Amino acid sequence: MATHTEQLTPLRTEPTVQLRGLTRSFDGRTVLDGIDLDLPAGQFTALLGHSGSGKSTLLRAIAGLDHSVTGSGRLSAPERVSVVFQDSRLLPWRRVLDNVLLGTDGREAEGKGRSALAEVGLAGRERAWPNELSGGEAQRAALARSLVREPELLLADEPFGALDALTRIRMHVLLRELWERHRPSVLLVTHDVDEAIVLADRVLVLDQGRIGLDLTIDRPHPRSYRDPLLGEYRERLLAALGVTEDHK
Numbered sequence: 001m002a003t004h005t006e007q008l009t010p011l012r013t014e015p016t017v018q019l020r021g022l023t024r025s026f027d028g029r030t031v032l033d034g035i036d037l038d039l040p041a042g043q044f045t046a047l048l049g050h051s052g053s054g055k056s057t058l059l060r061a062i063a064g065l066d067h068s069v070t071g072s073g074r075l076s077a078p079e080r081v082s083v084v085f086q087d088s089r090l091l092p093w094r095r096v097l098d099n100v101l102l103g104t105d106g107r108e109a110e111g112k113g114r115s116a117l118a119e120v121g122l123a124g125r126e127r128a129w130p131n132e133l134s135g136g137e138a139q140r141a142a143l144a145r146s147l148v149r150e151p152e153l154l155l156a157d158e159p160f161g162a163l164d165a166l167t168r169i170r171m172h173v174l175l176r177e178l179w180e181r182h183r184p185s186v187l188l189v190t191h192d193v194d195e196a197i198v199l200a201d202r203v204l205v206l207d208q209g210r211i212g213l214d215l216t217i218d219r220p221h222p223r224s225y226r227d228p229l230l231g232e233y234r235e236r237l238l239a240a241l242g243v244t245e246d247h248k
């Protein structure tokens with residue numbers, strides 16, 4: 001956890017993540033400007049915002065990966081947190097299963113690693129090298145690596161940003177299935193309004209260092225991009241992002 005941020009003492013009834021007055025700045029420029037936010041246990045939340053709005057900065061703060069960044073505020077997050085990035089960050093000199101098991105120990109770890117790989121559709125690829133995987137398969141392996149830690153909170157920073165459209169849709173289905181089975185709290189950073197409304201039950205828009213919009217998406221799953229009832233949510237989110245009809 002960042003040393004400049006006071007640790008809130010979590011109570012059982014409190015949400016998984018709690019932020020109070022969280023600020024972060026770089027070179028005197030404020031990127032996060034006093035954010036108050038609760039993420040309830042088991043909620044799937046997406047975070048939208050323009051490029052440079054501070055989405056990754058917020059995610060890194062919650063992950064406790066920002067010790068050298070100037071800031072203040074109060075933050076509480078669970079101990080078991082997994083982070084997935086746009087690139088899989090697999091170690092090229094370790095086989096897929098060894099990558100998944102990295103940092104785990106105990107006799108049951110290998111079995112858990114194998115079943116996590118099976119869950120993401122990579123059974124039989126345990127001994128493959130990372131460079132033998134496609135981009136989508138590498139992200140599946142990264143998801144398996146995050147799952148094996150049984151996280152209470154999964155932070156995902158544009159995890160599908162580098163994938164082609166079809167692979168992206170398959171990964172959406174997979175991520176939602178994994179969430180339904182394991183029920184961690186999820187915070188998914190994305191640029192993609194449709195990805196946010198198809199996957200998440202709550203969508204936040206980061207704007208000028210604050211949460212500019214906090215929208216509950218009250219539609220059943222699985223959702224389709226073509227669902228006309230999602231259109232209203234899309235319009236509200238695009239408006240919050242400053243995208244008007246003329247810009248679409």
Ligand SMILES: Nc1ncnc2c1ncn2[C@@H]1O[C@H](COP(=O)(O)OP(=O)(O)OP(=O)(O)O)[C@@H](O)[C@H]1O
Pocket residue numbers: 026027031049050051052053054055056057058191
């Ligand atoms: N380590 C750093 N040093 C200096 N400035 C930084 C650093 N990290 C982020 N910033 C600045 O903070 C602002 C927010 O960056 P951040 O990466 O959080 O935005 P983002 O919303 O995730 O952007 P994108 O969608 O383009 O990934 C940007 O202006 C960025 O240049």
